[in-house]
Amino acid sequence: ILMLLSVSPIIIFDLKGQNCRTINNxxxxxxxxxxxxxxxxxxxxxDSWIILLENQNAVIVALAERNGKASAGxxxxxxxxxxxxxxxxxxxxxxxxxxxxxxxxxxxxxxNLRIKNIPVKEIEFEYTLYNLNxxxxxxxxxYVVVKGNYSYLFIFSSAxxxxxxxxxFFREVxxxxxYDPQWYRG
Numbered sequence: 001i002l003m004l005l006s007v008s009p010i011i012i013f014d015l016k017g018q019n020c021r022t023i024n025n026x027x028x029x030x031x032x033x034x035x036x037x038x039x040x041x042x043x044x045x046x047d048s049w050i051i052l053l054e055n056q057n058a059v060i061v062a063l064a065e066r067n068g069k070a071s072a073g074x075x076x077x078x079x080x081x082x083x084x085x086x087x088x089x090x091x092x093x094x095x096x097x098x099x100x101x102x103x104x105x106x107x108x109x110x111x112n113l114r115i116k117n118i119p120v121k122e123i124e125f126e127y128t129l130y131n132l133n134x135x136x137x138x139x140x141x142x143y144v145v146v147k148g149n150y151s152y153l154f155i156f157s158s159a160x161x162x163x164x165x166x167x168x169f170f171r172e173v174x175x176x177x178x179y180d181p182q183w184y185r186g
Contacts, residue, residue, distance in 0.1 A: 023069065023162065024048040025169035026119060027176050029176045034061050040180030043173060055120055070158040070166050074175070075101050085119035086144045088114045089151070094121060094144060103127060103140075118183055120145050140164035141170050147183050153178045
């Protein structure tokens with residue numbers, strides 16, 4: 001007996017029924033959207049992302065998803081004393097760094113991990129964004145990486161209801177970023 005089955009594509013939904021297929025969460029690793037020779041970094045995204053600004057004081061770059069569903073940026077901060085790597089930064093100092101970037105967290109989790117063998121602190125957090133009489137529940141990931149005398153904050157953000165779709169994308173961007181040899185000293 002031969003039986004034909006109708007197979008439909010697998011669609012990933014978050015807990016509220018959000019269809020992640022409506023979000024372009026494929027990281028294109030063959031083409032880097034953002035490149036900084038002075039910082040020694042190349043970051044892949046995809047064609048649904050654009051660069052909003054570059055090299056504005058401590059902000060190295062700010063990017064946004066074209067539909068406004070997510071944003072990303074890199075902030076550079078000079079360390080007040082020698083820090084070998086991000087794993088050596090105390091939690092209270094991480095919170096101070098994040099506050100200096102203008103983020104007030106509601107909930108957070110801090111983890112030590114390695115990306116391409118570089119010690120990194122990953123902060124998963126939620127916060128509330130206020131705009132006049134509107135309130136938005138937001139979620140994000142921050143990666144703190146030390147290079148030389150500087151701490152770099154790689155900041156990624158989306159609405160809470162979209163985080164299940166964007167978090168895997170943000171993590172893939174970090175894993176597929178090119179870091180020159182200066183990032184491995186420490």
